Every structure is written in structure tokens, then in C-alpha cells.
Amino acid sequence: MFMAPKPIEGEKRVFMTGNEVVAWAATAAGAEIMYGYPITPQNEIMHYWTRMAPKYGRKFLQTEDEISAGFTTVGGVLAGKRAFTATAGPGNTLMQEPMSMAEMMRLPTVLVVTQRGGPSTATVIYSQQELTMTCFGGNGEGMRIVYSTSGHQDLYDYTIKAFNTAWKYRFPTFVLGDGYQSKMREPVTIYDPEARNISMVPAEAYMGNPGTPGVDRDPVHLRNTYNMEEELLKVINDNMATYESIAPEIVEYQEEEVEDAEVLLISHGIVSRAAQGAMKLLREEGFKVGYFRPITVRPFPAEQLRERAEKAKCLLVIESAYGQLKRIVTDSLYGCTTTIKSYMKPGESVTVEEVVEKVRSLY
Template identity: 30%
Template sequence: MISQLSWKIGGQQGEGVESTDRIFSTALNRLGYYLYGYRHFSSRIKGGHTNNKIRISTHPIRAISDDLDILVAFDQESIDLNAHELRAGGVIVADAKFSPVVPEGVDARLFAVPITAIAEELGTSLMKNMVASGASWALLGLPMEVFNKAVEEEFGRKGQAVVDKNIEAVKRGAEFVLEQAGGPLDEFKLDDADGKQKLFIIGNEAIGLGTIAAGCRLMSAYPITPASEIMEYLIKKLPKFGGTVVQTEDEIAAVTMAIGANYAGVRTMTASAGPGLSLMMEAIGLAGMTETPLVIVDTQRGGPSTGLPTKQEQSDLNAMVYGTHGEIPKVVVAPASIEDCFYDMIEAFNVSEQYQVPVIVMTDLQLSLGKQSCEVLDFDSIQIKRGKLVSDLPATENNELFKRYELTEDGVSPRVIPGEKGGIHHVTGVEHDEVGRPSESAINRKKMMDKRLNKLNSLQFRDAIRVDAPFEEPDLLIIGMGSTGGTIDEARTRLSTDGLTTNHVTVRLIAPFPTEQLTPYLSSAKRVVVLENNATGQLASQIKMHAGFADKIHSLLKYDGNPFLPSEVHKACKELN
């Protein structure tokens, strides 16, 4: 019996790889296993190699595995591109239709199953994904009734006849491979799962759920990979809570609509990727100048320009921190888990309204689109904080205008919803005085700039850094952001067997930078490794600029479109000592 296993399915985009993975993983989730998925897909609707990899475990996991136990292949290309990941004695389940061949040097057992032929016998080649998944499920020796239940849920809306056909496809695939193998493979039998209820969702879905829980009732957005799933999720869910999604003509319209709706008192957000964020920059400055709350999600992908729209990267950090012209207060936060994606959206809306600033939630493709297990979310802990949103204003003499941009001790001015009696004021993108009238006075300009820029001095953000620091003076401090945390922890386990002591910090608040919290861990470490998916070390540069310690900081960078593997982090860190 084993405690974890990796399974991958590969083929041409559009031939059922995604649905096979979805049903397979849904059944595993029902059994109570912890799952971590990664999608490798092309930037096209159909055609081009795609594969989905799932890591299955009896304990929590937050990284893809280095190796592979079972590969399900719909074509020879899937074998050629992925077989090198197979561990010695791994298994390939392949469609006999293309006469599969195991590449030279790969120690794997091949099961050639007539996947397409069985599907066609049942009426359509579209069911080959069910034949393939039934075959691989059977090799694991897992209960077929659980898998069949997942099939029923997937196809139930199409009628019982379709469900029965697909269950028959699963059964035929299972029977064929079990006859070849002589029964389930003992070396791949998983220990029983804990059976606890878990969510199994992608980060974008958690962001959407957090958006609703935060009280957002309008999303204005334009579709873009890898952010579109947020929009798609909210299109289905927001109307149930009295909200709506508006697909705008472009990202400029999306962000300005969000600013307008927030000004009117409706919690509103938008989401995009790097190219869309670029188009939003002028409007983000408008939100900063008018002190209008604004929440934006940037799901990072490979750039620049169109770049690698379906691949992993963390290269928008500088754009988020510095992209707007002029100087405004801005908050940039980086979720590091599925749970963070949920809770950080609630915090983002609260902070945006409390401090009247733009808040950018920075994810990356792996966190946004990688499907993972997460604990059941705590809705009872949610608090909605709207800051200095005032009403029932006292009567004023001589029709005085409301001091919307009043110079206050904490830099945050009172805010009203349009139409509030006594709340009339000017709103403009040019510099202005306390009631919003345009002003070019040098004295006023300095006061207003200081007011805006100082308002975040009192900011308290949940887990600005997340720390695992068992050692007072470790050999290595490894720092990461976004989806890299689980990979770093697995590498640390291997480094400990090499006799190296390590601490781990995940930076979650990118701006304003948590210098005070991070400095003690930088100071105590002998060496510091900063791990990030970009070519220029943007997080490392932030650390050096704000905290120093440039002499002990080493960058570990990967920008080929793929996430880090634990083995890569282990090897690079070991070579530093």
C-alpha cells in the first residue's frame, strides 16, 4: 500500500482530456483523498498537446510531483513528451489504435487498450475518455461504484441512456485492462483516505466564492486567460444573490465601470491578466486620485505581449506596484493557497473601502487554474468592513459642500453614496481641495499628496508574511510567493536529510512591503534564496530595496512557462552550500 500516487492523462486538446481528468479526480475527492492538479494546455480551442496531472495523497499536498506513476495516452505524442516522468516500473495505458511504443530507456509497463474501438462499438468515439479512465481506475483497485456515481453526475443532465452508455464504457475499459494485468496492480494500491469532506476547486473558483461572500454584487470584466473562470463562475452564481456580471467591450471599460459602481456604493470588482492590467493603468490612477475603492484580480501568465497565455509566470509584480503614472497609495496582495484566494478577496474588499484605495489581488496561473483540495471554508468568520461610509449627515449652513477629501489625522476621509442629503461634492481626476474643487495650489497639492500617501501607514493585513521558522540561525531562508509554497516545503524536507537547516517565508503583502516583519528572518539566515517564476528577480529586488541584505540573497528563477518542481528547488539550494 502507498500513501500517494501521480496520474496523468495526455492527448490532443479537445478530445476529452479535461473531462476525463474531471471525472477521475471528482471520484477520488469523494473517497476523501487530497488532490493537487496541474494543467498543461495550448492557447487554442482544439488541437495541440495537452495534459492534466493529478497528485493523489492521504495527507495534504500543495505541489506537483517530480515523477509519475500512471500515464494515460490518447496518442504517441503524449507518450513521447511525458514518459520521461515515469518512475521505474510505472504504467502506460494507451490507445491500441496508434500502436503505442515505449521510448527507449523508459522502464514502464505498457497496456495497449482498444480505447477508441470500444467507444465506437458503444456508438461514438467521444466515449473513449470513459474507456481510458475506467481502465486506469481499475488498475488502482478502487471501488467502481464511486466512479460510476461521478459519471452519473457528469452526464445526468443528458439523460439516463447517455449515463448508461458511459458507465458501460467505463466497465469495458476496466475489464479489458484487468484481464491484461491479471487484476489490480498491488504496487499502486493506495492507503485508505481519511474520508473527510473537502472542497476540490481551482483558485479562480475560490476567488469567485470569496467575491460573493465579501458582498460584491457586480463584476465588470472582459474574458482573458487565465482569469476567465472567475467571470464564468460569477455569471452563474452572482444572480442568485441579486448581483450580475457585465461583459464589457475591453478592459478599460471594465475597470472604469467598476470605479463608477464602487463610487455609487456597490461593491464591484474586475479581473484580468497582464495585458488587461496594462490597459487599466490610467484608470487605476483615477481610483487613487478620487479615493474610490477598487478591487482588481490579476492572474499572471507568461508575457510580454500575448506571450505564453496558458503557461505559468510571476512577472507582473513590478507592473502592479509601479504601473500607474504619478504616485498613489495601493495595496497588492498575493494569495498562496486556495484558502487564501477565498479569504483574501474578503480582506481586499474591506481594505479597499476602509482605506479608499485600489487593491490588486495577485495570483499566478498555477494557483488560479490548478485544481486542489482545500479545507471547508469558514463563512462564520467573515466580517464586512465599509470604513468611513457615512450617512445621516448634519445640516450645513449656506449649502456648504461636503468635505469628501477632508484632511484627517489618519489620511482617510469620510465617504458618501451619491444622493445622500448634505453629501454634494465635486469629483475630478485633477488635483483638488477638500470638497473636490480643482486646485493647482502648491500648498494644497502637498497636503493632498501627503494625505493620500500616508493613509496606509496604519494598514494591518492578515498574514503579511507566512512563516515556518523552526531554526534561529538557519543555513538557508527560502522565500517565495504565490503558488510556490508547497514546492518549497517539499524541497526543505529533502534538504533536511542532507543536513541543512531551513526556514521558509511566503511574502503575501507585496505593497506596502512588509519590511519590518521580514527583516528579522533575513538577518538571522546565513543565506537567502528567493524563488520566483520570472527572469529578473522582481520579488528579490523588492526585498533588497526595502530591507537590504543584498550580499546574502540569491535568486532562483524559472521562466520557461512551467512551475517549479521540488527536485529543482532541492538541487539549486543544495548547490549553494
């Protein structure tokens, strides 16, 4: 049998774009097929994947739209393969239909989102406006796992992790990046997961296993439609109970200088780099500023944030969207009396200097 070579032996320091990083990470994670449809700024994930795929025995299918890319990904997962897709903006909107099927049937799809401006076609460049949709999209209950990356090392680490989280817990899993991360180059260490003692959770087939159905084994009958309200309620309650019980194992966040923080900066994704930079500058000036960044925006590190928020005098939510993160923060902190301020720039970047200025204005 033909044994494809490993894409990476050990580890390697490289300088590449985020889209290239995602393609390498998916390859290193043992993703077996990508289903995709062109949309900016996601395209180069497909470009790099299609160049590497034949060398490592992987497959690619370019579909007729994102609906099809999502549903073929669902098919790949049903067949027991590590399957993924990637999209952005209006494509993410269309992707919500297949992702709701994955949510209902607990299918471990992996979707990389490279956020662009919204609503509608907006810009092909950048935003954080797909947070709500990626966490809670579709006619569902948000039974999803969403990692918000802040740069290229995250993109590599969390793309690999997304496959493992998805197949371990069997909920659709998302890597939430953005157009800046997609297109800029950064130094990053790419590695063979095995070299870091990361073992990949095996994928298993839902359908098409050996044996004649009804003779050697029972047939598999999968559905997402239920006849009665009571039937549906039981399925959702069971799934939600599972989701809530595993959430503490999945939740990840990053924090710095929170112990004595008067002003706590809350941000996710690439914006958190501006927040972190501002926090450092402001500390040098003597301002007691802390930094909190949810890495999993769904499930959200609500308890951890509450603990820090209750000790602060003011919270500053910073985002490249009009209050999408703020809504999650407010909901998580219900009852906490600390003032919540926001700095919102939908579809535009946030710089260190802006955050510094904003924080100074709070004093």
C-alpha cells in the first residue's frame, strides 16, 4: 500500500500567511478531504490545500456553493473522515444551514471562518462581525465549539485542535479567524502533532461500516426530523446537558495583570493583540489595566471572566464589530455591577494607540 509521506517531520520555523498556515495545519492534523467554494479572504486555504493534497494522499472537492460545501463536509464526516471546509461572510451565512444539521446530529465538522466585513457583501478584507453567527447561527441552540485565533501560531495550534475537539466531543467545531490573519505573513512554528505528543482522535464512520444491514448488523438510520415536540425536547435536552457538562473541559482563555486591574480590557481574536499591547504601555505609565481574552468564544469562559470583572472598576470591551462580543460579555456577567464600556469599530482594525487613548479617557 502507498504510504504518503508526513507533511512535516518534527518542527519547522516558517514565515507564511495565515491561510497557508491553516492548510499546513489541516494537512498535519490528518484531514482527509477539504470541500470548498471560493470566497475572499478564504481562497488561499484551498489554493495551498490543492497543491499539497495529492502529495499526501488527501482529497479536494470544489462544490457549486457554500451550501454544498457544508453538506458535502457533513457527508465526509458521516463516512468517517476528518473533513473540513472554510468560508467567510456571505458564505458563512449559507454555511449555517449545513452547520445546523451538524449541530442537531452532533457531527464533528470543522469549519475555518476568515471573517470579512458585513452585513451583506460588505468588504473582502476584515471584521469580527461573524462572531454571533459562528457561535449561534442557524435555527439552533449554539451547540458548537468556536476557537477565536489571534495570530498565526494560534491558527496552526487551534486548527489541529479543532479536529480533535470535534471528534472527541462530536459537536461542530469552528476556527474563527479573520481576513488580516488570512493575508498577512508572520513567523510561526509548524510541527508534526506527534512530535509534540498530540495524538489525533480517530475518526469513525457513522454509515457504511462492514456487514449487511439487517443481516449481520442493524441498519443505521440517522435523522434530524422528529414527529412530536416531546421527542425533540428530549434530544435537545440530552445534547445540551452533554454540551454543558463538557464545556468546562473545553473553555480556554488568556489573561494578564488581572489581579489588581481597575480597568479590564476584554477582546477576542486579533483585536486582543492591540488590547494586550495597550495594557503593557498603560502599566508602564502606572495605570492599573488588565487583559482578558476568551479563546473559546463558545463555550464562553463566563465564570472566569465574572471572577475578574467583579474585582475591577470598569470593563472595556473592544471589538471590530458593533457589540457582538459585548452582548456575550453582558449576558455572561448578568448581575455584576461593574461598569461596562465599549470600543466598537465594525469592520475596521483597532490599534494599540487607540486603546491607550480610550483607556486614558476613562480615568
